[in-house]
Amino acid sequence: MTPSRIRARLGMWNLAVFGLVLLVTITAAALSIARVSDLAIDRELQLGAARAATRMAHAWAESDRHERDDERRDEGHDRAPEEDDHDRLVHFAEASPDQFVIAARGGAPAVRIDGRAMPPGLPDARALASAQADGAAVRSSGTVAGARVRMLTVPVRIGGRVAGAVQIVRSLTAPERAVWRSVLVLVITGVAGLVLAAAASAFLAGRAMRPIAAALARQQRFLADASHELRTPVTVLRARADAMLREGEGLQPSVKDELRRLSADADELSLLLGDLLDLARLEAGVESLSIEPVAVGDAAEEMVADLAPMALERGVALVAKAEPAFARAHLGRVRQVLRALIDNALKHTPPGGHVTVSVSRESQHAVLRVADDGEGIAPEHLPQVFDRFFRADEARTRGAGGGGAGLGLAIAAELVHQMRGTIQVESVRGRGTTFTVRLPR
Numbered sequence: 460m461t462p463s464r465i466r467a468r469l470g471m472w473n474l475a476v477f478g479l480v481l482l483v484t485i486t487a488a489a490l491s492i493a494r495v496s497d498l499a500i501d502r503e504l505q506l507g508a509a510r511a512a513t514r515m516a517h518a519w520a521e522s523d524r525h526e527r528d529d530e531r532r533d534e535g536h537d538r539a540p541e542e543d544d545h546d547r548l549v550h551f552a553e554a555s556p557d558q559f560v561i562a563a564r565g566g567a568p569a570v571r572i573d574g575r576a577m578p579p580g581l582p583d584a585r586a587l588a589s590a591q592a593d594g595a596a597v598r599s600s601g602t603v604a605g606a607r608v609r610m611l612t613v614p615v616r617i618g619g620r621v622a623g624a625v626q627i628v629r630s631l632t633a634p635e636r637a638v639w640r641s642v643l644v645l646v647i648t649g650v651a652g653l654v655l656a657a658a659a660s661a662f663l664a665g666r667a668m669r670p671i672a673a674a675l676a677r678q679q680r681f682l683a684d685a686s687h688e689l690r691t692p693v694t695v696l697r698a699r700a701d702a703m704l705r706e707g708e709g710l711q712p713s714v715k716d717e718l719r720r721l722s723a724d725a726d727e728l729s730l731l732l733g734d735l736l737d738l739a740r741l742e743a744g745v746e747s748l749s750i751e752p753v754a755v756g757d758a759a760e761e762m763v764a765d766l767a768p769m770a771l772e773r774g775v776a777l778v779a780k781a782e783p784a785f786a787r788a789h790l791g792r793v794r795q796v797l798r799a800l801i802d803n804a805l806k807h808t809p810p811g812g813h814v815t816v817s818v819s820r821e822s823q824h825a826v827l828r829v830a831d832d833g834e835g836i837a838p839e840h841l842p843q844v845f846d847r848f849f850r851a852d853e854a855r856t857r858g859a860g861g862g863g864a865g866l867g868l869a870i871a872a873e874l875v876h877q878m879r880g881t882i883q884v885e886s887v888r889g890r891g892t893t894f895t896v897r898l899p900r
């Protein structure tokens with residue numbers, strides 16, 4: 460993983476954690492705001508109901524006394540008691556646009572005690588009856604003129620006896636709106652915080668990565684320099700061994716064998732150094748690939764033709780099944796990837812086996828497949844095949860000659876990523892292996 464990828468991932472994780480914490484905090488805050496508002500409404504209803512009940516108890520006691528006096532004084536005269544009652548109730552008005560106070564006495568029709576018209580949906584007659592019957596407060600809710608309301612109905616006692624009930628009705632529109640407004644403010648602040656956090660985490664991730672990136676770059680440069688510097692002496696070593704073999708007519712056969720082995724080892728070492736240099740350069744981003752349309756179908760056919768002698772030598776049938784397809788890639792690097800995959804397939808397929816290189820098109824990608832019916836890869840090794848220096852069977856690949864250092868697939872995967880493609884492997888032990896490379900079209 461390159462420093463810029465690590466940095467992006469670090470930033471994303473930071474942001475994800477912060478976002479999650481923010482979400483939990485906002486949800487908790489919104490819930491507690493709603494709860495506090497709920498409790499405040501209940502408290503207001505309780506206080507209002509207690510106050511109205513006390514006032515109504517006085518009013519009704521007074522009105523009863525007047526009624527008794529009037530009856531005694533005006534015996535035989537006509538009178539209009541309802542008007543009197545109403546007049547005596549008016550001064551208890553609790554006028555407020557989102558609150559009603561209603562009083563009822565026995566089965567008599569309830570009146571709004573500020574004397575204005577009762578809105579449809581009010582009163583809650585069942586609560587009024589129940590509060591008077593049971594002598595206990597009743598909490599209820601409903602809808603009045605399209606607005607949700609909460610109600611508290613309490614009995615009114617005169618001299619310990621239940622004489623009637625008052626009902627306080629409060630519209631929930633304003634408190635609900637206040638809660639929503641607070642939540643909105645929280646969300647807006649949260650989003651703003653998230654944007655700031657994104658900027659901060661990108662900045663901090665960048666700063667945190669700087670020394671790591673520098674150390675990585677130093678290491679890659681060292682690797683590139685070391686492999687580059689080592690290639691010359693290794694080439695010289697091989698040339699000397701070859702020269703001694705050519706010129707040393709009288710050498711003993713055992714010495715000649717040693718020289719031949721020396722030359723082969725130097726050859727292998729030189730290839731390994733080449734791979735190391737390649738990988739170090741790729742990872743350091745020294746060379747940026749020039750991306751252009753590449754006829755990958757043709758590239759596959761050419762590569763199959765190039766490697767036909769090697770397939771023949773190994774007794775493996777190598778065929779190409781390529782549709783014409785273009786990819787946005789780098790021709791040289793596509794050839795390198797194909798060579799690595801086909802080379803591996805030929806190495807790991809016994810004589811009589813088959814290796815098929817196919818190219819097809821998907822909506823977004825050109826798809827290159829290298830499939831063999833060779834030895835396959837054990838499931839536990841599959842996740843590691845693209846790791847550097849990974850070899851499924853070290854002893855055998857080494858001894859068999861031509862076995863690499865386990866860098867071929869690591870380089871191929873890095874090249875495919877640099878061309879913004881993907882590489883996958885599927886394999887069944889004893890049945891064969893298929894490598895699939897997808898490159899953007």
Ligand code: ADP
Binds near residue numbers: 799844868
């Ligand atoms: P090497 O240089 O050893 O070939 P690679 O990176 O190319 O290294 O491959 C890593 C390992 O993956 C190989 O050693 C081999 O065990 C396994 N492998 C790769 N291709 C195949 C294949 N087509 N069939 C079976 N095993 C494979």
